[in-house]
Amino acid sequence: MLFDLHCHTTASDGALAPAELLARALDSGVSCIAITDHDTLEAYRKLGDFCSAGIALCHGIELSATWQGRSVHIVGLNLRLGCDGLQQALVTQRQSRLLRAEIIAKRLAQKGIRDALEGATAIAGNGMIGRPHFAKFLVASGKVRDEQQAFRRYLGQGKPGDVESGWPSVATVTAWIREAGGTAVLAHPGHYRMTNSKLGVLADEFVQAGGTAMEVVSGRQAPVLTRKLADLASAKKLLASTGSDFHRPGPAWSELGRQSALPADVSPVWDSW
Ligand code: AMP
Ligand code: MN
Ligand code: MN
Ligand code: MN
Numbered sequence: 001m002l003f004d005l006h007c008h009t010t011a012s013d014g015a016l017a018p019a020e021l022l023a024r025a026l027d028s029g030v031s032c033i034a035i036t037d038h039d040t041l042e043a044y045r046k047l048g049d050f051c052s053a054g055i056a057l058c059h060g061i062e063l064s065a066t067w068q069g070r071s072v073h074i075v076g077l078n079l080r081l082g083c084d085g086l087q088q089a090l091v092t093q094r095q096s097r098l099l100r101a102e103i104i105a106k107r108l109a110q111k112g113i114r115d116a117l118e119g120a121t122a123i124a125g126n127g128m129i130g131r132p133h134f135a136k137f138l139v140a141s142g143k144v145r146d147e148q149q150a151f152r153r154y155l156g157q158g159k160p161g162d163v164e165s166g167w168p169s170v171a172t173v174t175a176w177i178r179e180a181g182g183t184a185v186l187a188h189p190g191h192y193r194m195t196n197s198k199l200g201v202l203a204d205e206f207v208q209a210g211g212t213a214m215e216v217v218s219g220r221q222a223p224v225l226t227r228k229l230a231d232l233a234s235a236k237k238l239l240a241s242t243g244s245d246f247h248r249p250g251p252a253w254s255e256l257g258r259q260s261a262l263p264a265d266v267s268p269v270w271d272s273w
Helices: 018-027 042-047 084-110 116-124 131-140 147-155 170-179 196-208 223-235
Strands: 060-067 070-077 183-186 213-218 239-243
Touching (some): 060 084, 060 170, 084 116, 084 131, 084 170, 170 183, 183 196, 213 223
Parallel strands (some): 213 239
Antiparallel strands (some): 060 070
16 A cells, blocks of 8 residues: 555645546555645545545645744644534634735735735635745746745745744644544654754644644655654654655655655554554
8 A cells, every 4th residue: 555645736735636636646556645735625625526446535634733933734634524613623724824825915015026915816726825826926927036946035934924823723723633533643844943852842742732643754855854753753652644745746846655655663644544
């Protein structure tokens, strides 16, 4: 079985429509996939009854949360899509994203960049708006060379478009996932630029909140990081998840299902299902 438990579609900041993504995953030999769009389950509504023979669909999401003043992501897996509490929570997450987009646009305007809200909104289409849509707008309007530069100059940590977030706490987000019968997974701990001790505190608080797994592998990551995260998962008695965090074809992201393998000494999250 080849698992990919983290990837994105046009319902958030991915390039492929949900059905296209499933077809590509099947081509890549993935046998179980979780679509985990940012703060939305819209991909599952778009898929409807669509099912692709040969691939199991695990209902997932990537939720934005705040911990000690910075954004962290919590993936939810095996969710009951019809859960009222979760659906309500996603209404507030959408409002937070729209509000944040307005603030980002205002801050860009202060830097002399006009019409960013309209531009990013048009690029997001029906998808959940996020910083990548602003990055695409900045590229299209010639302000930066590429999306990387957009994040380095305008959107990344400490830059004007990095809004001190109005996201809910890790405990709140984890509770939403549990209410929907899901498994809460601390996403890509290697992305947070935290010291090991700080990461340990985050993991402790996550466990206390009812989190039971973490991504030991996320996309293409260095073997030394995989080892460190496997040790952290073992120390905190967290199950291990794995995902490509695929957003679009091309060199910027791992291909679906092509993230490195989980180390043999961790307990895969799917063993608990
Ligand atoms: P948001 O959820 O709106 O805060 O945006 C976060 C998303 O931005 C991530 O899921 C990535 O898709 C993208 N992202 C974050 N940092 C970078 C970067 N340095 N270069 C390109 N994309 C990035
Ligand atoms: Mn993304
Ligand atoms: Mn993420
Ligand atoms: Mn992601």
